[in-house]
Amino acid sequence: MTDDQLTTHLHTLGLDPGAVEVYVWLLAAGPAGHERLATALDLSPDMVRKRLTTLYQAGLVTTTGSEDDTASPVEPTAGLQRLARTREAELRAAEVAAVNAYRSFKREVWQHSPDDIVEVITAPHVAERVELEESTASSEVLRFDSPPYSTPSGPNDVEVANLRRGVTYRVVYARAAVRQPDYYSSNIQPCIAAGEQARVLPTVPVKLTIYDGKLAMVSLSDTGADLNRSMLLVRQSSLLDALYGLFETSWRAALPMHLGTKEPSTLRPIERRIIELLASGITDAGIAELLGISRRTLSRHVESLTTRAGVVSRFQLAVYACRNGWI
Numbered sequence: 001m002t003d004d005q006l007t008t009h010l011h012t013l014g015l016d017p018g019a020v021e022v023y024v025w026l027l028a029a030g031p032a033g034h035e036r037l038a039t040a041l042d043l044s045p046d047m048v049r050k051r052l053t054t055l056y057q058a059g060l061v062t063t064t065g066s067e068d069d070t071a072s073p074v075e076p077t078a079g080l081q082r083l084a085r086t087r088e089a090e091l092r093a094a095e096v097a098a099v100n101a102y103r104s105f106k107r108e109v110w111q112h113s114p115d116d117i118v119e120v121i122t123a124p125h126v127a128e129r130v131e132l133e134e135s136t137a138s139s140e141v142l143r144f145d146s147p148p149y150s151t152p153s154g155p156n157d158v159e160v161a162n163l164r165r166g167v168t169y170r171v172v173y174a175r176a177a178v179r180q181p182d183y184y185s186s187n188i189q190p191c192i193a194a195g196e197q198a199r200v201l202p203t204v205p206v207k208l209t210i211y212d213g214k215l216a217m218v219s220l221s222d223t224g225a226d227l228n229r230s231m232l233l234v235r236q237s238s239l240l241d242a243l244y245g246l247f248e249t250s251w252r253a254a255l256p257m258h259l260g261t262k263e264p265s266t267l268r269p270i271e272r273r274i275i276e277l278l279a280s281g282i283t284d285a286g287i288a289e290l291l292g293i294s295r296r297t298l299s300r301h302v303e304s305l306t307t308r309a310g311v312v313s314r315f316q317l318a319v320y321a322c323r324n325g326w327i
Helices: 003-012 017-029 033-041 046-056 077-108 123-135 157-164 181-194 224-226 238-253 269-278 284-291 295-309 312-322
Strands: 060-061 069-072 118-121 140-145 168-174 197-202 207-211 217-219 230-234
Touching: 003 017, 017 033, 017 046, 017 069, 033 046, 046 060, 046 069, 118 123, 118 157, 118 238, 123 157, 123 207, 123 217, 123 230, 140 238, 157 168, 157 181, 168 181, 181 284, 197 238, 207 238, 207 269, 217 238, 230 238, 269 284, 269 295, 269 312, 284 295
Parallel strands: 140 168, 168 197
Antiparallel strands: 060 069, 118 230, 140 207, 207 217, 217 230
16 A cells, blocks of 8 residues: 555544654654654644644554653554544534435425425436445345346345345345346345345335335336336335335245254255245246256255155145244
């Protein structure tokens, strides 16, 4: 990393530019007393003292307490974490101030209309608006997932990052989504592995995402969406309550897609995947394609699983898996 890059990052964390100048110099030249710093950086003794005080309070340098009061950089992890937390608090305060200012504007300047509960997002802006709303989710995201997709295919990095910071995801997939091998392997499976709670239905009524119970994004879920790439953004209202209720009803009716914690210890990874995909209602051909195995190999695995469960059909195997906490 160059000095310029380091300087930029330290500024981003909220460190005073003058203090950054002294800190970067100390990292390059090593420990130095006040007099040497003043000479090297063309600063007054008082300015050196102030900048070192800032660095000391930030936990980035220490001083010897000797006559020349030599300053030396220290291991910065704790200090940088403190700066990051302070910066985060400042950004949160700025966010609250901006939201409050907008609410004041809506209340006092722009007369509220029932039409304000719904906003139409047009095609060129759909992807960026989805990313914006998802990246700012704080507690829970609910989703109906069905093709076609308005955003580029591939891993959902925003969801995985949200899951890591504690945001809950509950997703009901249309079977058509699960049957797409590329989408399943690159998007669905990594999200489930990261902690997403996933279920599947033959179809979903709409393409829907609800953020923190406060905002919903709705679009078409069938091929008609190709003709109209616009999306509706629904704010808190009776309409949003209805969409929330629709999701909960569908969630209860859907089949789980991920295995539970009670699967037998002897269950091999490929067998876990087969049970998961069988419960999702995917055809044998689809399962074989997703797993990269032949239909004959798949049949052997299914036969082994039904024998182990003491059942005679795939339907009974799915029932057994549900009742015994496999899925």
